[in-house]
Amino acid sequence: MSICFKKHTLAGATLMLSSVALPAHSETVLQLASVETPQTVWGQVAQKFADGVAEASGGDLEIELALSGTTGSVRETLEALAIGTNDIVMTVVASLNSYDPLAAIESYPYLIRDEDHFNTVYNGEIGAELFDVLAEKTGLRLVGAGSRGPREMASTRPINSVEDLAGLKIRVPGIDVFRATWETLGASPTPMSSGEVYTGLQSGIIDAVENPLSAHIRSKYYEAADYVIMTDHVYGAYTFVFDDARFHQLSDEEQTIVNEQAKIAMEWGTEQAKAELADLEKELEGFGAEFIRPDLSEFRAKLEPMAEKFPELEPWVKKIQAAN
Template identity: 80%
Template sequence: MIRSFKNQVAAGAFVALSGFGIAANAETVLQLASVETPQTVWGQVAQKFADGVAEASGGDLKVQLALSGTTGSVRETLEALTIGTNDIVMTVVASLNAYDPLAAIESYPYLIRDEDHFNAVYNGEIGNDLFDALAKSSGLRLVGAGSRGPREMASKRAINSVDDLDGLKIRVPGIDVFRETWAGLGASPTPMSSKEVYTGLQSGIIDAVENPLSAHIRSKYYEAAEYVILTHHVYGAYTFVFDDARFQSLTDEQRTILQEQAKIAFQWGTEKAKLELADLRAKLEGLGARFIEPDLDGFRAKLAPMAAKFPELAPWVERIQAAK
């Protein structure tokens, strides 16, 4: 599938090309869209990427940022790749689940052990193979990966062991792996728009939600849910998404620059997000949140049989778990 893209000549006029090639004397401008705001770590990652691409290309290749959801929701920004109004989308890998169930591997519970394991998986051979498989099946090319850090629970109920999850109504994203994770742990997973979570907690429609700690602060879940349960059940992976045909239409030099600068920017973001975690906990505690660190062995044991329910993910689960 060939996507149109923006091409700016030296005189400053924009010429729409069809994706077959780029004139040698042209300045290429790619629009990067995300729902992240410029103030967040990942908004800063997008800016660092844009700056690095401009510098490495001598200004011949530029990334124009469209942050804060200015081109729509995550789903809408991805759909815009198909018509060429966005050239790059920064989001988590699992956002591609609607295009290929393989993308749900990012949301598989207790798969990534820590930051070192994340790096070995996503920035090594496994990550390359995974991104190639997704490009082949979905037509979308993932470039680079940064660790968003672990997802945790905000809960109105104290959770000291896996048994305390029995019947807990927890909001989950609309991804089968998330629903099966919490059902397997004994909770009652409840799909719900993120915009409805705060009022859902207040009204008692749900008892809990799971997200990175940064989202707990941004959405003020601490006002409606007293406890933060450190479940560490998923390490989120941010990435840059291109239409693969669009990406392959760029020159070898341009693709190399984009890949190298994505790696640099995401490594920076991973370190910054890791350093931010301690501050986030202190801030939440200052806002009245009570942290609980349950024994996670029981969580992992209950979820051990889950791979059999996702045969398309099982080979990847086995390979990632074996990675050192």
């Protein structure tokens, strides 16, 4: 008999979606939370994961979706894993940075070369080892990995070379690796919440922001920043996060189903995100954005010494860069 997990929800906040009809006898119910909306590729990945788990388990394992940030911010959804309000959170690996600095490896610049290298690293032996170490350090179990595609810069001024970054005020997430990246490149990184970025660009508080192209469109950066600089500096990795102890309360069969369906859903998401890139560029050009493709070898060369600033990441940087 499987363990019946909690069904705590924030009042009126849970959005339940499923296209697979589930029998009424579901023995284990898990809630999956994310700030992604159902319309995005990654919102669809969450749905595909839920549908796959339901079908593979014959309805004995059910995943309810709480999307669009209905259970809080990324940090809040992760904190809710410990108390059981959420059972799964879909987010990027680096979101665990506040639990242990090793999670910031996902945000290390020019670590992942392309989609093939991403697959070799995250869906191979290195990824399995990394996720095991993170589980030991954080108490959180990462399952599956999908590539969001590269992060690019939206800028109010043209950037044609590394030298053009001097003094550029760029918004960065609250992760030390991001700050160090742009400082090393000569820019002036400015921590800022995502909700303040648009007005920050409009008012001149910041000159630039970096994110996947899908976020450039979702947040309408093109209305405040004329240029998209194709820096390709980070390939973000989406994953499903469980409380490790609670994950191991699932039966062996249930763990196998979760692992297999997470892999299938994340691989699908990677392909969808990759196929979407060309359309996103055309869409941004249609909104008037001007694309600039600088020589990235200059960026990589200037960032080579950065690993020395992060001794806990340095061995992983070397291991990942050496992977073929």
